[in-house]
Amino acid sequence: MEAAEDVPNPAQFSEETAARIVSVKGLKDSWQKWSNEHQEYQNHNPFSHDTRPRVSAPRRGQGDYGRPPQGSMTEQRGREAQTHVGREVEExxxxxxxxxxxxxxxxxxxxxxxxxxxxxxxxxxxxxxxxxxxxxxxxxxxxxxxxxxxxxxxxxxxxxxxxxxxxxxx
Known part of the structure; x- marks a missing residue:
């Protein structure tokens, strides 16, 4: 990260140059925000290619192994599919x-x-x-x-x- 005194004051430049500096700084800040959010997401993602384990994924034999998180859309879709297939078997x-x-x-x-x-x-x-x-x-x-x-x-x-x-x- 740059120190605050390293960033030039836009008032020292022409209007066009000042607009470019401000837009580049905004773009840099947006990119840094996305990068931080993505890094946080990857820290909780058990399928991340990062070799350092940060999340304890359920192990085979545990109650929630191979099951979607409770209350998730995946769990809801699974229940709906189960009901649909059950009706087809009855038919x-x-x-x-x-x-x-x-x-x-x-x-x-x-x-x-x-x-x-x-x-x-x-x-x-x-x-x-x-x-x-x-x-x-x-x-x-x-x-x-x-x-x-x-x-x-x-x-x-x-x-x-x-x-x-x-x-x-x-």
Whole structure:
């Protein structure tokens, strides 16, 4: 930083030169303010490339590891996405119940519907292009079951998807 006596007095110069000095000083001050704010931000940023750790980031196994800060917009968007996907899974289960046939297996209370993947794909693909992802999500929630890790159009057209109505009606 310059000392106050190092800065020339604008009254000593012509009007044009004085305006340039004042505008350059303002530009310098603005740049310094931005630089200080950015440095402060980087001090709190756990992803900064600065090698000196200044912020203790949550460690694996801690309660807030991998979670957005409470009350943040990221947390709000995550909740909204969770709700949206939940509705899509419910729509998928309802479509399987509508398209499917009463199954041979016994569910907890005997209400089971089955449908082949190819038939479901033909009917449901116009509703959602995320069918396989939704099927995996519904299986993870134990709403339905099918053989294999993933279902592929063409190859797994005859794979049977089983919806247990008792798990769907929880």
């Amino acid at each position: 998928l289960c309802e479509a399987i119940r509508t398209i499917g046939r009463p199954g041979d297996k016994d569910g907890r209370d005997g209400r089971v519907f089955t449908v082949e993947f190819g038939e479901l794909f033909e009917r449901y693909a116009t509703i959602s292009s995320k069918l396989v992802g939704l099927l995996l999500r519904a299986r993870k929630q134990r709403l339905l079951d099918f053989e294999g890790e993933m279902l592929w159009q063409g190859k797994d057209d005859h794979a049977v998807i089983t919806l247990t109505l008792s798990s769907f009606m929880k």
